Amino acid sequence: MYLSVVIPCMNEEASIPGLVERLSKTIGPWKDQAEIILVDDGSTDSTWKAIEAAKKVCPQLVGLKLSANRGHQIALTAGLEAAQGDRIFMLDADLQDPPELLTDMMFMMDRGFDVVYGRRSERRGETMFKKATAHLFYRFLNAMSDVPIPRDTGDFRLVNRRSLDAVLAMPEKARFIRGMFAWAGFKQVGIEYIRAPRELGETKYPFRAMMRFAIDAMTAFSTKPLRLATRLAFVSLLMAALMAVYVIYSLVVYQTAPGWASVVLAVSFFSGAQLLTLGIMGEYIGRLYVEAKNRPLYFVSEEVRDVAPVTQRLRA
Secondary structure (H helix, E strand, O other): OOEEEEEEEOOOOOOHHHHHHHHHHHOHHHHHHEEEEEEEOOOOOOHHHHHHHHHHHOOOEEEEEEOOOOOHHHHHHHHHHHOOOOEEEEOOOOOOOOHHHHHHHHHHHHOOOOEEEEEEEEEOOOOHHHHHHHHHHHHHHHHHOOOOOOOOEEEEEEEEHHHHHHHHOOOOOOOOHHHHHHHHOOOEEEEEEEEOOOOOOOOOOOHHHHHHHHHHHHHHHOOHHHHHHHHHHHHHHHHHHHHHHHHHHHHHHHOOOOOHHHHHHHHHHHHHHHHHHHHHHHHHHHHHHHHHHOOOOOEEEEEEOOOOOOOOOEOO
8 A cells, every 4th residue: 555545524515525635636646555544533414424424435545533532632543543544644534734735745745755735724614712822832832842843833744664664663542643743753844825715614623622732742851841830939939938037127217017918918929839840740641641541543434445344443
């Protein structure tokens, strides 16, 4: 197998027909040596039926249905582990990232690159809030991360087999695929493109999910938040010492009693610092707890392909 296309799907029933049609045209030059892997991440609509229907008109299609919703990164991991190609193309089902860019990515990989990722030069159809938070996310992530991660990129990329095998060898449960490829290294290059607005369906990344994703990304690739908590503790001690000097000076020189405002300020500051420190430590302890359980990332409940289905595949 030369080319595998991996696409996680969550409630994308309306997008599947157009997605498969565009992909079938895109992989035309390699269609005899290509596969399209659609992973249904526990959808609550008719996404799986749409995948089964698409299989009838696209023989290259492979469908995997996870037994429950595990999240975008786990669904993507399931597809990557099932991929058999020497080159693996990743994109989302909403078609905001143009599959036609595959041709340019193939060209760059022919020039010796191991990973070719798409870099968003413009994000059309998104709110100012979404653009602003995405802009801040990548810059803050790079400031906090021990590994430089390309800015304004997603999981839209073409990778070769050796870089994928390196990422799949990483055992962590909290997956941040784009960061894992950045950590793995190899020869990488970006291609700029304009991200189109979503035509069908709704975004699967509301603000709450984005926050969870951002926390996972930061704790997965950096211990700087822990060091920040330590520094915050020293700042708190310094401020406490300065406030103590101020209070004693006021009592001796001005013979005034400490006011309630300074007490409230001190209590509020130290309480906030302590809670922030505990929260940061809790995130890392929680990750250790999840990793220690060592549960499988997912189960595959159904599968459509040209060979006998595997109904109990798991990833330990």
